[in-house]
Amino acid sequence: MIDKTLSEREQIREAGLKVTHPRMRILRLLEESEQIHLSAEEVYRILIETNEEIGLATVYRVLTQFEQSGILKRHNFETGHSVFELDRGEHHDHLLCIKCGAVEEFHDEQIESLQYKVSEAHNFKTIDHSLTIYGHCKSCQV
Amino acid sequence: MIDKTLSEREQIREAGLKVTHPRMRILRLLEESEQIHLSAEEVYRILIETNEEIGLATVYRVLTQFEQSGILKRHNFETGHSVFELDRGEHHDHLLCIKCGAVEEFHDEQIESLQYKVSEAHNFKTIDHSLTIYGHCKSCQV
């Protein structure tokens, strides 16, 4: 959950992490990217293109740290690699186009509460859930 | 979708595959296992314990073939590996205990139809979806 009034520097501090060049650069990148959902490799590639000398290991490490401190959300779509996005505080689920890779977001309160009901009916204590709809997006239909 | 009246031999034939020893053995194992959801490594380990000389590569290959021909369903829970289960014809989703690994199944027609609505609202053509609730099962709660 991100308080948008916090600067990158403050967010990193709040996470209990030192404010280093790689961390600042990666957080800024996530905030400024057109693409909301980015993989570690994509973040790395963007850094390289910006002539940043940041190692791939650092990218993975920082993304994981940001996830653990709540700055980022990690998603394991069925693409073989994790993707990350800033935690904007509002839970949502995803529609993923299996043709072009486009990701759309949605939130449906009814689905959420029905999930909770299901969970209760099974005496299950929900911690998290993942709902992804796979298919063809509007522009990928024939 | 499995026609339960078909023997293993017939199911494999229907899939357009030769009836080989490894395929028969793996299909039978899936049908006779207490555990509904099994990973490739688990299938391999069970075969080894039964003194079957079936290679790990063959296990992966056969599971994938069975999936492609509709005999099995593959799930990518957030466990780092795929798990497989017989396709019993009735779609369902899962509750996964992150403590003991137990998997429970559920089906909620309301959730299904709401997902369809969401999909429609986004001009999205649904092909598949994956809904998994993560948490603590009844026996893992303090």
Next chain:
DNA sequence: TACGCAAACGATAACGATTATCAATTGTTT
């Protein structure tokens, strides 16, 4: 039943994403 041959097998190398290692560097506190 034996033959022929594509299909399938199993050992193992290779792969892609991710994590671990470790010497050198850097941020923060004094």
Next chain:
DNA sequence: AAACAATTGATAATCGTTATCGTTTGCGTA
């Protein structure tokens, strides 16, 4: 500015899975 733990980046290692390839096998045909 010194001191020192935290962090970095190059790279080795790991893990689940897939590709390779010489050998074996299922099965349609003679």
